[in-house]
Amino acid sequence: MSESVTCCEQPEIDFVVLDRIIQEEYGGRREAMIMMMQAIQRQYRYLPEEALIYLSLSIGVPLTKIYEVATFYASFSLIPKGKHILHVCTGTACHLRGSGGMVQHVAQKLGIEPGQTTPDMKITLETVNCLGACAMAPIVVLDETYHPQSTVGLINELIDPILAE
Amino acid sequence: MTSISPAPDLSWTRKLSRPEDLAAYRNQLIAEQHPDATRILVCCGTGCKALGALHLLAAMKQAVADANLDVKVAPLVKRTGCHSFCSRGPMLAIQPQDIFYQKLKPSDAAEIVQETIIGGKLIPRFLYKPPGAKQPIEKRSEIPFFAAQTRVVLERVGQIDPFDIRDAIAWGAYSGLAKVLTEMQPKEVIEEMKISKLRGRGGAGFPAGLKWESCARQPGRHYVICNGDEGDPGAFMDASLMEGDPHAVLEGMAIAAYAIGSDRGFLYVRMEYPLAVQTLSNAIRQAEDLGLLGQNILGTGFNFKVSVSTGAGAFVCGESSALMSSLEGKVGRPRPKYIRSTEKGFRDSPSNLNNVETYANVPKIILNGGAWYASMGTERSSGTKVFSLTGNVNNVGLIEVPMGTSLRHIVYDIGGGIPNRKELKAVQTGGPSGGCIPIPKKFLDINVGFGKLAEIGSIMGSGGMIVMDENTCMVEVSRYFIHFLVEESCGQCTPCREGLTQMEDILTRITRGEGRDGDIELLEEIGNFTNSFSLCGLGTSAANPVLSTIRYFREEYEEHIRDRKCKAGVCKALYHLEILPDVCTGCGVCKKRCPAKAVTGEKKEPHLIHQELCIKCMECYRNCKFDAIAIR
Numbered sequence: 001m002s003e004s005v006t007c008c009e010q011p012e013i014d015f016v017v018l019d020r021i022i023q024e025e026y027g028g029r030r031e032a033m034i035m036m037m038q039a040i041q042r043q044y045r046y047l048p049e050e051a052l053i054y055l056s057l058s059i060g061v062p063l064t065k066i067y068e069v070a071t072f073y074a075s076f077s078l079i080p081k082g083k084h085i086l087h088v089c090t091g092t093a094c095h096l097r098g099s100g101g102m103v104q105h106v107a108q109k110l111g112i113e114p115g116q117t118t119p120d121m122k123i124t125l126e127t128v129n130c131l132g133a134c135a136m137a138p139i140v141v142l143d144e145t146y147h148p149q150s151t152v153g154l155i156n157e158l159i160d161p162i163l164a165e
Numbered sequence: 166m167t168s169i170s171p172a173p174d175l176s177w178t179r180k181l182s183r184p185e186d187l188a189a190y191r192n193q194l195i196a197e198q199h200p201d202a203t204r205i206l207v208c209c210g211t212g213c214k215a216l217g218a219l220h221l222l223a224a225m226k227q228a229v230a231d232a233n234l235d236v237k238v239a240p241l242v243k244r245t246g247c248h249s250f251c252s253r254g255p256m257l258a259i260q261p262q263d264i265f266y267q268k269l270k271p272s273d274a275a276e277i278v279q280e281t282i283i284g285g286k287l288i289p290r291f292l293y294k295p296p297g298a299k300q301p302i303e304k305r306s307e308i309p310f311f312a313a314q315t316r317v318v319l320e321r322v323g324q325i326d327p328f329d330i331r332d333a334i335a336w337g338a339y340s341g342l343a344k345v346l347t348e349m350q351p352k353e354v355i356e357e358m359k360i361s362k363l364r365g366r367g368g369a370g371f372p373a374g375l376k377w378e379s380c381a382r383q384p385g386r387h388y389v390i391c392n393g394d395e396g397d398p399g400a401f402m403d404a405s406l407m408e409g410d411p412h413a414v415l416e417g418m419a420i421a422a423y424a425i426g427s428d429r430g431f432l433y434v435r436m437e438y439p440l441a442v443q444t445l446s447n448a449i450r451q452a453e454d455l456g457l458l459g460q461n462i463l464g465t466g467f468n469f470k471v472s473v474s475t476g477a478g479a480f481v482c483g484e485s486s487a488l489m490s491s492l493e494g495k496v497g498r499p500r501p502k503y504i505r506s507t508e509k510g511f512r513d514s515p516s517n518l519n520n521v522e523t524y525a526n527v528p529k530i531i532l533n534g535g536a537w538y539a540s541m542g543t544e545r546s547s548g549t550k551v552f553s554l555t556g557n558v559n560n561v562g563l564i565e566v567p568m569g570t571s572l573r574h575i576v577y578d579i580g581g582g583i584p585n586r587k588e589l590k591a592v593q594t595g596g597p598s599g600g601c602i603p604i605p606k607k608f609l610d611i612n613v614g615f616g617k618l619a620e621i622g623s624i625m626g627s628g629g630m631i632v633m634d635e636n637t638c639m640v641e642v643s644r645y646f647i648h649f650l651v652e653e654s655c656g657q658c659t660p661c662r663e664g665l666t667q668m669e670d671i672l673t674r675i676t677r678g679e680g681r682d683g684d685i686e687l688l689e690e691i692g693n694f695t696n697s698f699s700l701c702g703l704g705t706s707a708a709n710p711v712l713s714t715i716r717y718f719r720e721e722y723e724e725h726i727r728d729r730k731c732k733a734g735v736c737k738a739l740y741h742l743e744i745l746p747d748v749c750t751g752c753g754v755c756k757k758r759c760p761a762k763a764v765t766g767e768k769k770e771p772h773l774i775h776q777e778l779c780i781k782c783m784e785c786y787r788n789c790k791f792d793a794i795a796i797r
Contacts, residue, residue: 073477091398132401135251146215
């Protein structure tokens with residue numbers, strides 16, 4: 001583990017788990033790198049540097065290339081995410097029904113920008129382009145549970161208990 | 166997300182080792198289904214699932230079990246894909262009685278079983294009532310939303326259980342594949358595709374038969390790739406197909422593989438569609454178990470292995486060369502197309518890439534003939550097209566109509582018109598790179614097809630259709646799409662990267678009331694430059710939202726810049742709300758609704774909005790029953 005001071009605890013990297021993902025699930029194939037990274041992110045909720053170094057060594061792809069992929073695709077995060085993730089859909093149908101205002105509201109309330117996490121690591125605010133559930137617009141997703149036809153009031157009901165925890 | 170494993174285990178089933186076995190198996194499956202059995206089809210598409218459809222499904226199953234029915238044939242409760250009438254979910258259909266129940270809760274299940282299944286009586290409050298109508302519509306097939314459609318590619322979606330291949334086979338899945346394997350040479354398959362005049366459904370509209378032919382001609386190992394990276398916000402046609410009838414897509418890919426001489430296929434699916442990944446992966450496993458995919462398909466010696474890959478959240482990966490690069494585990498950046506992907510694509514080998522809907526059409530074309538397909542639609546755009554109809558329209562959902570159908574038919578007959586007595590202002594087609602078509606002015610009767618939409622400055626795109634009412638600000642819509650594209654531009658070529666950023670800056674200024682003389686002309690100049698000199702298809706259409714809104718709504722831009730007014734009431738710096746004293750009845754709804762306590766007034770007296778307190782959330786405007794609140 002590096003000695004540098006970070007905002008939060010570094011997770012313990014389990015190399016057995018990494019081997020299972022890289023070798024067993026995807027056969028160590030370089031072409032499956034994006035899916036390996038997704039599996040690693042599912043495991044740690046972000047992409048820890050150490051895990052990426054191990055991935056680089058395992059499949060023989062330079063770390064710079066892995067960094068390029070990690071920063072190109074919107075779903076990857078190099079910084080830890082909060083305990084809860086609130087996705088606000090900003091697809092066209094949701095936008096027309098006011099999702100922009102909802103993002104603004106949550107951002108103001110939590111004092112963070114979309115993509116950021118509250119300093120106490122409780123909530124990460126994310127926007128998503130479209131979830132394909134446009135009839136339910138505007139839609140927000142808290143930890144994979146969909147909340148259709150959302151309002152600012154409903155979002156408050158969702159996040160207030162988390163903030164009070 | 167609730168994770169239940171809805172798929173039956175078929176690994177014990179005997180492999181179908183001859184083409185005739187498929188037909189025999191199908192007949193056996195049909196015979197096993199009792200013709201009199203009542204089938205309760207519960208929609209479990211992404212939309213209804215978000216509204217709790219899985220709980221409704223469980224409750225219906227429980228209610229049927231609890232009722233202990235004293236009948237010969239127990240009703241069958243089935244999990245299906247999208248019924249497409251998304252604004253009415255959760256919903257179910259009861260067949261063969263032709264009943265459609267909508268806006269259901271799990272607690273309604275027992276009543277439905279008692280009253281309708283056992284008692285044979287309709288429950289009026291669950292029936293669909295069109296806006297403004299007094300009586301509900303009793304039969305599903307008489308509801309205009311369903312009746313006005315032509316369902317070809319969506320035929321099985323909503324009818325079959327997407328997790329059970331036996332259901333799909335009973336409905337004819339893989340018969341097209343069996344037909345090409347036994348009766349047709351690869352060349353004949355391509356010929357049939359050319360006769361059908363099927364054009365790619367992903368956006369560009371390239372004739373599928375020609376693409377297959379040019380790919381087949383190349384030497385080396387061939388790949389079949391399916392583009393399920395449906396990135397256009399507001400579009401969910403491909404999602405519903407993959408979730409509701411995965412076998413149609415797989416069968417289409419297998420037929421393409423046979424035609425171009427390939428043994429390997431990939432399905433690239435957006436990571437935002439977890440349900441589609443689940444249904445497709447399960448469908449592949451079941452098809453392999455039965456010998457319909459994989460090695461030695463139906464004993465004919467034809468091999469075709471398919472796998473599912475997921476994207477990682479990049480809009481540009483919907484572009485074919487970027488998608489192939491992403492499939493190789495790299496960043497998805499489009500490449501110049503001096504050499505087509507059909508020559509050198511995935512792994513530098515000849516690759517045939519089509520969209521989900523394109524492949525799903527293929528089995529129908531093979532079974533019914535290319536001429537049958539070409540007889541639908543128009544001369545230049547044959548067949549049907551699925552659109553996702555969203556935005557400010559009464560019936561939000563998925564629709565399938567023949568090419569060449571008028572926008573009037575789509576928005577009014579199928580879509581049921583505009584809610585809340587509003588005026589229709591525009592229809593946006595083609596996603597972020599599409600254009601806004603002004604409706605009342607001239608285009609309500611245009612026939613939707615590839616050529617016609619391009620003529621008026623929009624594109625077909627993959628089939629998103631967003632209806633906008635009078636409360637939509639076109640400048641803000643254009644800013645929204647450009648912002649989307651700024652975020653999603655891959656950034657490798659300057660016109661797209663810089664052009665979009667500059668356009669966003671200007672549009673943001675205008676919507677904040679800081680527009681300047683000459684802004685419109687500058688936007689046109691940058692927009693034309695971006696569209697002319699970008700590298701890929703996304704860049705060369707990136708300025709369409711700006712250019713099409715300027716073309717048709719120039720006066721709205723001028724009002725924003727010159728008069729500092731946003732008549733639609735969207736750009737907060739450019740309007741305020743007033744209560745019209747002679748219209749206001751003093752009902753007090755606005756006062757009660759206002760979260761900023763900016764409304765005052767006595768009961769039955771005209772109310773007043775205090776401008777210094779108003780946060781312009783539009784809550785009063787949306788809820789006033791007397792249209793007494795005006796945007797100024």
